[in-house]
Amino acid sequence: MLKVENIRKTYGKEVVLDGISFELPKPEIVALVGPNGSGKSTLMNIITNLTPPDNGTVTVLGKPNTSPSIFKDISFMQDNTVLYEYLTGYDHLQFIADVQSLPEADILETSEIIGNKPYLNKKVKNYSLGMKQHLLLAMAILNKPKLLILDEPLNGLDPTSAIRVRNLLLQIQERGTAILLSSHNLGEIDQVTNKILFLKDGMLIQEKLTDIQELNYNISVDNTSLALSLLKEKEIIVSVDNDRLGIKVQNSHTLQRTLEALYSGGVLITDIEKKRSGSEERYRQIYEQKVNLP
Ligand SMILES: Nc1ncnc2c1ncn2[C@@H]1O[C@H](COP(=O)(O)OP(=O)(O)OP(=O)(O)O)[C@@H](O)[C@H]1O
Numbered sequence: 367m368l369k370v371e372n373i374r375k376t377y378g379k380e381v382v383l384d385g386i387s388f389e390l391p392k393p394e395i396v397a398l399v400g401p402n403g404s405g406k407s408t409l410m411n412i413i414t415n416l417t418p419p420d421n422g423t424v425t426v427l428g429k430p431n432t433s434p435s436i437f438k439d440i441s442f443m444q445d446n447t448v449l450y451e452y453l454t455g456y457d458h459l460q461f462i463a464d465v466q467s468l469p470e471a472d473i474l475e476t477s478e479i480i481g482n483k484p485y486l487n488k489k490v491k492n493y494s495l496g497m498k499q500h501l502l503l504a505m506a507i508l509n510k511p512k513l514l515i516l517d518e519p520l521n522g523l524d525p526t527s528a529i530r531v532r533n534l535l536l537q538i539q540e541r542g543t544a545i546l547l548s549s550h551n552l553g554e555i556d557q558v559t560n561k562i563l564f565l566k567d568g569m570l571i572q573e574k575l576t577d578i579q580e581l582n583y584n585i586s587v588d589n590t591s592l593a594l595s596l597l598k599e600k601e602i603i604v605s606v607d608n609d610r611l612g613i614k615v616q617n618s619h620t621l622q623r624t625l626e627a628l629y630s631g632g633v634l635i636t637d638i639e640k641k642r643s644g645s646e647e648r649y650r651q652i653y654e655q656k657v658n659l660p
Contacts, residue, residue: 367392367513367544368413373422375408382408384568386422390513390544395535397555398548399645400565401653406548407445409565410515413546414442426513438466443506443516446498451491455482455501458490459508466509473508480504481530495522503531507538514538516547520554532557552646562645564652571652575644583621585611586637587628596631597624610637 368390375383382405390396398406411417413424415431424431427439449458459473477483482500490498499522506514519535520528535558539545549555555562564571587593590609597604597611602624605612613624628635 367427368546369425370413371423371425373409373412373419373424375405375412375417375419381568383412383419386570388563388570388572390546393539393542393544394561395539395545395547395559396561396563397559398546398563398565399552399555399649404565405568406565407517410442410517410546410548414440414515416442438509439512441506441509441511441514443502443519445517446495446502449490449498449501452489454489455486455493455504458501458505462505462508468509476504476508479534496524496527499523500527512543514543514545516545518549519547520549520551528554552649556645560644562648564649566652573648575648583613584639585613585624585628585635587611588634588636592631593628593633596627596633600627602627
């Protein structure tokens with residue numbers, strides 16, 4: 367659905383992207399992650415043919431990304447600077463519907479899904495950050511694209527809206543759309559995908575975090591040896607680190623069984639700590655380097 371080959375981009379002497387290659391072979395969600403200024407937006411702009419690369423090619427649905435015929439199959443949600451302050455949300459959607467010959471019914475259906483119908487006739491200058499995000503997302507999915515590129519889709523959304531958007535992305539993907547999204551919210555990323563492209567020094571580190579759905583807990587107890595024998599009896603796999611029990615659980619049922627076994631065996635639980643999610647842990651390994659101060 368998307369093939370990016372050997373993309374290089376420089377701004378003056380700055381090498382922003384240095385030979386980026388990756389593929390989205392099927393409808394799936396892939397996250398693009400990296401610190402501020404690492405080149406995420408630049409790469410998305412190149413994929414969607416808004417910025418020319420110095421080198422390399424992008425193929426969308428088997429055709430070069432410069433081909434006019436892919437126009438209806440690809441959408442790009444950019445940041446809110448692309449919105450016109452003095453137009454309404456409806457005006458923005460109607461413009462896209464007109465250009466792509468989409469029926470008006472699609473505007474209403476999309477707004478229903480996104481939940482921005484109540485303020486569709488307000489001018490964008492009166493929108494909150496979250497309202498602008500909703501409009502941008504509605505604009506991006508209006509044409510039911512096969513490839514959806516989203517730059518920070520969850521930025522500025524309250525928790526309820528973020529959950530709604532997350533579920534929406536999963537539904538869109540299930541219906542056959544490949545999604546490439548950038549986000550700084552690693553917790554949110556973990557909820558929608560375990561495939562992550564980390565951008566570092568202009569290059570990609572591609573990861574499929576297999577244990578992403580797995581939660582790790584550290585449990586502190588008053589009697590470690592008793593706890594270990596109780597859990598062994600129940601065949602619950604557990605490790606010990608600094609007198610704390612470390613357990614990996616695939617679902618809340620394992621955690622409940624663990625706590626029940628400890629409680630009914632008379633072990634006092636003094637602390638439960640949920641450890642970091644997979645992508646957050648990996649992010650720290652990749653980007654956080656020790657700084658030696660003089
Ligand atoms: N038009 C431009 N002219 C000059 N430099 C640019 C241009 N666009 C981007 N850059 C530079 O390219 C680098 C990557 O910027 P980019 O916006 O792609 O990063 P980003 O990962 O999307 O950052 P953020 O997470 O802050 O949105 C930055 O150093 C930026 O200054």
